[in-house]
Amino acid sequence: MNIVTKLGGAVALGLSGIAAGAVSAAPITFDLQGNDSTSYSNLTSSFSITQDGLTGVFDGKSIADAIGNGVVLTGGTVSDGRIGRYAGGAGVRNSAMDGQHTVDGVASGDVLDFVQMSFSAGGIAANVVLKSLSFGYIATGYTGPNNTATNDDFRVVGDSDNSGAIGIGDGFTAIYDANTSGVMLTPEALLSDDVFGVFALKNASWKLKSVTVDYTPPPAVPLPAGAVLMLTALGGLGVMRKRKKTA
Numbered sequence: 001m002n003i004v005t006k007l008g009g010a011v012a013l014g015l016s017g018i019a020a021g022a023v024s025a026a027p028i029t030f031d032l033q034g035n036d037s038t039s040y041s042n043l044t045s046s047f048s049i050t051q052d053g054l055t056g057v058f059d060g061k062s063i064a065d066a067i068g069n070g071v072v073l074t075g076g077t078v079s080d081g082r083i084g085r086y087a088g089g090a091g092v093r094n095s096a097m098d099g100q101h102t103v104d105g106v107a108s109g110d111v112l113d114f115v116q117m118s119f120s121a122g123g124i125a126a127n128v129v130l131k132s133l134s135f136g137y138i139a140t141g142y143t144g145p146n147n148t149a150t151n152d153d154f155r156v157v158g159d160s161d162n163s164g165a166i167g168i169g170d171g172f173t174a175i176y177d178a179n180t181s182g183v184m185l186t187p188e189a190l191l192s193d194d195v196f197g198v199f200a201l202k203n204a205s206w207k208l209k210s211v212t213v214d215y216t217p218p219p220a221v222p223l224p225a226g227a228v229l230m231l232t233a234l235g236g237l238g239v240m241r242k243r244k245k246t247a
Contacts, residue, residue: 025129025214030056032208033136034085040096043082054126054215058083059116061166061197062094066112071171073157078167081113088137089209090115102139103198104205106149114157114199115208116166121217125164125194128213130156133198134182136209149205152178156185159195166197178206 030049037043046059060083067075081094084101091101092113105112119126138152153175161169173191176183198208 025216026052027131027212028052028054028128028215029210029212030058031210032058032085032090033087033210036084036086038084038086038093038101040082040093040098043084043093045080045082047083047085052215053121053217054128054213055120056211057118057120058090059118060084060092060094060113061116062092062107062111062113063167063199064111066110068172072160073168073170073172075168078165083115086137086207089135089207091137091207100205102137102205102207103154103200104139104149105200105202106205110202112199112201114166114197116195116197117211118164118195119213119215120194121215126215127192127194128215129192130185130196130211130213132182132184132212133178134209135178135180135206137207138178138180139205150203151201152206153201153204154178154206155199155201156191157197157199158191158193164195166195170197172199175201178204180209182210 028051030051032049043060046057048055048057060081061078062081063073063076063078065076066073079094081092081098083090083092086101090103092103092115093101094107094111094113098107100106103113103115119128135152139149140152155172155175157166157170157172159166160171163169173185176185200206
């Protein structure tokens with residue numbers, strides 16, 4: 001898969017002439033559990049969480065009649081759904097007729113639910129490395145409205161075409177099995193991007209409990225030495241004026 005690198009993170013202006021040191025990546029975990037309603041009319045299309053200066057927006061989506069060539073989505077129709085946070089994690093309802101509040105692939109018409117996630121810092125798209133996912137609820141072996149959930153399969157999709165949303169033209173990973181202990185993604189799936197999708201596959205059903213990413217804030221940009229001297233001089237003038245007024 002081609003890894004798309006995007007410029008992310010707000011640039012902070014340093015107020016010293018000292019060169020900014022390297023900033024190391026730090027893991028940030030987003031907890032997607034909650035106590036939302038299961039009613040479609042009471043759910044929203046997305047929710048956001050800010051953790052350690054990084055904001056994640058999580059959208060409920062689905063794709064009908066998805067077609068892929070083994071590495072890239074080449075066909076299908078993406079639609080907005082509703083997403084909720086539950087004791088087992090985030091779940092999606094792709095329509096009012098969808099009776100399951102899990103991320104699943106058990107609806108008729110070959111509809112696959114997915115959670116789209118996008119990351120930003122200071123209002124600017126932020127590149128992160130997707131490291132691991134955990135699942136709080138896996139419904140293998142239950143009978144859905146049209147099919148039986150017989151697996152816990154999922155794929156991760158990255159925004160390969162740089163469109164800002166997950167859809168046709170985006171690359172996907174190999175198939176993973178959801179489990180409640182968490183899934184560490186292998187090197188080929190360590191996508192560096194600001195938008196991802198986690199897709200349920202056919203007859204899968206689960207809830208996404210948490211998402212862990214590595215985020216490297218951009219280093220502070222120091223002012224040129226001349227600017228620092230000017231600020232120092234201006235500060236000195238201010239002190240002198242104050243002293244004259246006092247005298």
